[in-house]
Structure formats: structure tokens, C-alpha cells
Amino acid sequence: FRKISCLSALLTSGSDHTGFGFVFTQGGQILRVSAALSCITGSSIQITKIRAGRSTPGLRPQHLSGLQLVSDLCSGSLQGASIGSTDISLTPGKIQSGNHTADTQTAGSVCLLLQVALPCALYADAASQLCLKGGTNAEMAPQIDYTIKVFKPILEKFGIHFDCDIRMRGFYPKGGGEVMVTVNPVKELQPVTMMERGNITKIHGRAYVAGVLPFKLAKDMSAAAVRTIRKEIKELYINIQPLQEKDKAFGNGNGIIIIAESSTGCLFAGSALGKKGVYADKVGIEAAEMLLRNIRHNGCVDEFLQDQLIIFMALAKGTSRIRTGAVTLHTQTAIHIAEKLTEAKFTITKCEDELSSNVTYVIECQGSGAANPNL
Template sequence: MRPQHLEALRACCMLSKGHLEGDEVGSQEIYYFPGKGLRGGSFSWDIGTAGSTTMLAFTVLPLALFADKESSFSIVGGLFQDFAPSAFHMQEVLFPLIRRMGAELDLKILRPGYVPEGGGHLQLKVKPLNGPLEPIRLLKQGKVKEVRGICLASHLEEQKVAERMARQSEKLLMEHGVRARVQVIEDATALQKGAALLVVAETETGCLLGADQAGKRGRRSENIARFVVSSLLEDIRTGATTDRHLADQLILFAALAEGRTEYLIPMATDHVQSNLWLVQKILGAKTEIQGNLIRIDGIGLKPNEK
């Protein structure tokens, strides 16, 4: 058990008024006894490492949507690293889609955090739902109407890391006939040097597809831009209405919603398959994949049924 996983379990326990046993680093068995109801309020967690703050935020979000009052979460740890959702992707891609489903939520980056020191600070605010989440239907990608990006670099202004990522991203996209607007952010508040890049495409039908990557020692700015741009273009070319990460991130919220959610994915990853299996087994939602089309018949969970 890693520190961020333990914090996620402890967070669930606090919101559900439950009880945990065996919640220690390295533990092979953990027992969770949920309480009755879900409580909102103000909560703070410091993961203590560069463990993912966004994964912890993703864990508490569905609970907070069905809590008895508004919730505010202050989470300290890593915000930009490999193998975890980036804070930028959550802000610019995932959350706008969840808002369309009826949620009221806000995510602020108070301080960036990177591997290995962490120390990033994320603030999440969530209002409880008045009714079930609404399903979402994204069945046609449509023409890309805008491509925008965010380049962040901490303590790297002299090396022009953010500027180089931005210009290279714009250049590569232009080579494919896509004009992009990429914002450059120079940060001096992080505990260490670090960088991150996100590029998002928005289509005429309201689809959002994003691609991102964090900086890393030995990972050149130009290579980060090349990876992010190529990932985004690959997903767009499939005709998908979600990117490869949003494809599995939406599954839980679709399973909780009332009615059928449908969207097109770039590919059926292991994360997609496992998340579909979980919402079937745990929530009883009906799911189906036909080619690149995902259908999820949500359970229509209402706030008073939490």
C-alpha cells in the first residue's frame, strides 16, 4: 500500500463516517467498515510524498457529490507526474464534462508539485447534488474548432522550458494544419524544478480531447511537446469523442447517472475494461462496448439514496 492509496482510503472513511483497520504502508490486508451517510465539510490531507493529489481528489469527488453539505478539500502532494491524472487535465477536460452532467465543482492549483519532493497544493470544492447526475451523449466528434494549451515550468525560466514547450507544440500542430493558442506559466513557488504541458482540442459538437505530460530529468522540452501533440492527434484521428484518459475517467460518473451515457473512445484500454467491470459488479450498472462505442446505463443514484 502506497501513501497516496492509504490517504484515499482514509479520506473515504472520513466522508462515510466509517472505520479502517490495517491502514499502514506495506499492509497486505485492510478492513473498511463504512458508516451511515456521507458527510461534507472541510478536509485537509498531506500525502507526505509526491503521491498523486489528483487521484485523491478523484476518490473523494463522487462521495462529495452525495454528501449532506458542501465540501472543501485541501490536498498536498504531487500534481504533475507520470501514471496519474494531471491537475491541468482534470481542470480543463474532466471537470467541464462532469459539470455538464449537473455537478457544481471547482479545482484550483495553489502550488505545483512534482516528483520527488511533492509539496504541491490542490484545492477542490464540491456542492452536493440536488438530484441524480444527468447522462451524457457524445456520438459525433465534429470539426475541431479550437486547440489551446498550458505550459508550466517551475524555477526553469532561464532555460526557457515553458517557452520551448509552447513554441514546439504550436509548430508541430501548425504542421498538421492546426492553429493553437498555448499559455506560458513561469512558477517560482514549487519546492523543486519541474514542468508540465497540456494541449486540449474542443470540437463543434462540444467534445473535449486532451493530452499531457510532466517534465522529468533528461526529458527535453521539445520531446514533451512532441509526445503530447502526437497523442492528441492520434486520438482525434480515431474519430473518438473522448481522449484515452477521459475514456475511463467518465465511467464511474456515467454509472451513477440516471439514464444512458454513450461516447466514442480512441481504444479499449485495460483501464476502460476494468472500470466497466467494477461499475457492473459494485453498482449494478449495465455496460457495453461495441467497437469504440461505450454504452452505460446508470443506476440513477439520488442524494437521499447515498
């Protein structure tokens, strides 16, 4: 058993071997990365002190359904898997293709279910169909639109191909969303180099309302976002489509996602969800400011994609290099777990950038070259 504690660890990274001492607070992320890597490498893991510092410690429904999905994918033996459990262990078996279903039965994010299941399904012997149920547009998680429009095209650079069909959108608090994902297996992952940002060439997005909410909210979110971006980026046409989700939405919800594309194929996003009592303008402005923040640093990925790519860099055969803005705690956590469970070696180097007053970093990884034994 590899033992991982969700409470504390020391991470050493960077070319100057700076030691970062920090407390892990991303219990869910540690579970996702370590469970996926356990499944792929065949190593048994024990995870302790899960979300121990939280007001509701231990596993929540979305964590539990993600772990059960991985265990199902790899015919594994999962111990301690119940709501509120702070200790679990997973002993993986052989990764199985075919149909797999996970249902959070809440508004827990389907995108976080995909984050844990996708890497595993890549190492199956044939295509896998994942039926994921819960929230498609949920707080504290990527919106499904981000997964399709940003995460998916960048993963294709690693040689990863999956299709994602939104059957039903689901929102907080009821969930009720459903996506069908088809994942094709790979023999091995290719390393990726993303070092040159280039110029921003296109900005587009969608501002949506669902259920009983008035269409005016979508128009207000879109207009406020465009106004905010215009203050900083004047030369580009900005197309944020206001939309009324009709047939394919369960419950009421509103939100916005805005995507920027660069001349070298980099993608960045800003998004926000509507909440009770929050003006639509404010939701649009929040998404626009998030996008602008992610464009300013002149890196090649936004703050949300950064940590999601770590597991794929660790598994790829060869050296990956990705230029980013400030390295997030989520990324540091993912690196720590990836180095613990694979042969991958990461370094983080600070770059001075003549084009930007902001500092950028290069995350470099000598990948472990995990080959698919089932193909």
C-alpha cells in the first residue's frame, strides 16, 4: 500500500529546489489524482484524514461516486467507502472497457467524475462509455462547457480522444444533469510542449438561463461581460451568445462561460454561475475579470487547466513543458501525488518575460511513459 495523507505534506519543486511546506486542503483532488494513478499503475493506495479540517469531514457524495466509478473501472476492491469516511483504501484489478455509470444523486459535478475516470479509461482494452449524472454547471468545479471547449482540445495534444454528449444540464441544488462520454484507449500518451502564447485572436462564449429564469438575465450577463472585456481588449469582436436552455435542462440555473483563443492554439476561460440575490451584471463581470486575469500573465494555460494537465504530463512518454502564470496550490498538490505514485519527475522554473510585467513559470515533466498493457 502507498499511504497518502490528505492533511499535510512537503513539496519540493523548482530548479532551485525551493521547499514549499503546505497543508493539503484539496481532499477531493488528492482522491481523484491518487485513485486514477492507483488504477493505472496497479498500486494499492490508502488515503487517510480525508477532508479532516472541514466542517463536514470525510467523503461527500461526489467523492464517493467518483471512487466507486474508478473501482468499477478497474475491478478493484474499495474499503471504507461511505459518506463521512475519512480513511479509504483501493486495491486495483484489471481496467475494464464497456459501460460504466456514476450518479452523485446531488448537484455534485459530473466534470469532477470525468477527471477521475478519464485517465483510467485511456488504459482499457477498448472504448469505454461513461454515463455521468449530477451537476453539469456546478460551483467549485469546471462547467461542462469548459470541459468540452477548453480541456478536451488541449488533451488532444497528448493523443487523447473522447466525445462528450450533454443529455441534460443540471444545476444546484438538485443536479439531475447527465452526460455521456465515450473514451478511446491509447497505447501511450505523447508529451506536450506549450511555450508560446501568441496573440489572442478570438473571444466567444455563452450566457445561459434555464428553467423559469427570464431570458433578460442571459442578455444582461453577456452585455456586462462584453463591456468589461472591451475596457482592456478593444480590437477584437467579442461574441457572447445569450441562450435560453429549454428541453435539455433540469431545474433552474444561469451562468456564463467566455473563451479566448490564441494564434498558437492556447485556450483560456472565465466563467461564473448565477446565485440567488446576485445581479446578472455581476455574474457577467466576474467571468470577464477571470478571463482577463488568465490572459494577462502571457502563459499558455489558465489557472484551471494547469492542475488538470499534471496527471497526463506524468503519464506521457517523454518531456512535457507548459508555460503558466503563478503555480496554484492545486497544481503543487497534483505534482506531489504524481511524483509519489509514478516515476515522473517535475521541475518548476521561473521565467522573466520581456512581453509582460507578470512573471511566468515553466512546468517541465519527465513523464513516466506509462504504456497500456491491454492494447
